[in-house]
Amino acid sequence: MRTALRTAVATALLAGLAITPVAATGSAFAADGPAAGAENPTAGTLVRTETLSDGTVVKIYQLGPTWYRADAFANGAPIGSVEANGRPRAANNNGMFLVLFEDGRTLSWAGNVVYETKLGLYRLADGTVLELGKNPKDGRVGLQLIENGKGRGFTYTNDPVRTVWTFGKAVVTLATGGGEFAAYVPGSAKQAAPVYLGTKPEPKPQDQPPAEILSGPTVTSICTVKEEVRSSFGEGWVVTLTNDSTKGPEAVLRNRGTVVATADRAHPLDSVHGLKIERADTLTPRFGQRTQGGDTPYRWNDFPKLPKGCLQPTPAKPTTPATTAPATTAPQTGTQGGQTSVVPKGGVAAGAEFGTVEQGNDAALLASSAGAVAVVAAGLGFTALRRRAAGRG
Known part of the structure; x- marks a missing residue:
């Protein structure tokens, strides 16, 4: 032939x-x-x-x-x-x-081609999910990118025989009648024909159940309360959640008593260690943790509630503007308000994110040294944790 x-x-x-x-x-x-x-x-x-x-x-x-x-x-x-x-x-x-x-x-x-296509979802060799659909007005076929279970909008064939598109790194071609669908990912060692997934969008990953509360809540001062929850990293790892009416929420990750990382109101995201605080400026903050980046769902816990009478801190009134500055509920800039992060040898990783913007590059980080060895010895299998591009907001 x-x-x-x-x-x-x-x-x-x-x-x-x-x-x-x-x-x-x-x-x-x-x-x-x-x-x-x-x-x-x-x-x-x-x-x-x-x-x-x-x-x-x-x-x-x-x-x-x-x-x-x-x-x-x-x-x-x-x-x-x-x-x-x-x-x-x-x-x-x-x-x-x-x-x-x-x-x-x-x-x-x-190769990398499907000749007997069906309307519905397809996964490319690099994991990209596309939907093959038909325009109800003129019958043309087209493709749309699917992200987090939602379509980003169809683009339909516009050439007599086949149309070319680029989705991310993948280059795809689609015959005008839809009977030929091919894809190629330049620079990738993994190549394959588009794989048919069916007609329904893949469900978005759901949040995991809350982490186990190990102790608390305990009121440590008039308007400060703490509790301790189990870390997703396994045996020996814990997270201390502190809610303070003035300083706001703080989450401290420890490995057998050693502080590894901290997230607080001023720095609510430490993606290297998978720590995230949402609603940090409200009375109902919550803490999320995970051990991998990408679309891996967080495990969420509410911060402990403040004692009665501490919901609305009252700032001190200045005697004179020149000598006394008004109190404020803004984030502190001293040692208690900033973010600290100590990455031990064999530090854990959850995928890098910066500020409140999550980045998209994942890389493997092999756990090693004392912290990771203790995890492996516990038989929990936390031998490799992925992290995303290192950095901090």
Whole structure:
């Protein structure tokens, strides 16, 4: 079948997207193409020659600032062309895909294609989830990105044969009728055809149940209350939750008594250790913890309630503006109000986030040294915890 497709008769198969049949050898394809410096919509300027993995030779010509043409040859015989004028175009020659971009770049791969498509959700090799749908008005097929169970809006085919899109790093092509759906992730060792998931969006991960309360709540001063909850990192790890009517909430992560990290009202997010405080400026703050980044759900606990009479702290009245500054309930800037974080050898990781903005790069961090060894010795399997890009807001 490959031999048959590599004849002049099979020109239309390579084209895929309004491919232009190539005349059987002529002055336009003589030697290495038109002479250097020649540029016109018919011939163009040869910029390079490529050989695809199946042996197909492709010559790329520039016809304008954002207008390129790729001429394909098999065994020296022309089998078709594809043009990208202001937007990318794609061709398929018996499962060998060629994408030509409007800036002259090319991308080619073999396979990674579904020919008998169904409307619904598909997962690409890099985990990207797309929905294949149909426009109810004109019947065109299209794709939309699915994030956290929600669609980001359909984009429908706009070319006679197939349309090219980029979702994240993945480059996808979709035939106008929807009967051919291919994808490729440049630079990734993992490649596969889109996998059909069904017709319903994947559910968003749900929050985990609250962490076990180990002790408290205990009133330590008139308007300060504490309690201790179990850390998600396992045996020997605890989190002390302190609610103070003036300083606000504070969460301190300890490993066998040693302070590892702190989150408070001034710094409510420590993603390296998976600590997060929400509603820090309200009377009902809550604490979240997790051991991994990405979409891993948090385990939430409410901070202990303040004793009666401490809900609305009363600021001291100044005697004179020059000598006494009014009291304030703003976050303190001393040693109690700032965030501290001591990462021991073998520190744990939950994925980096900065400030209140969660970042998207996950990386593995192997637990080691005293803290992690104690966890492994407890038989809880916390040998590897992922973290996201290190940093702190």
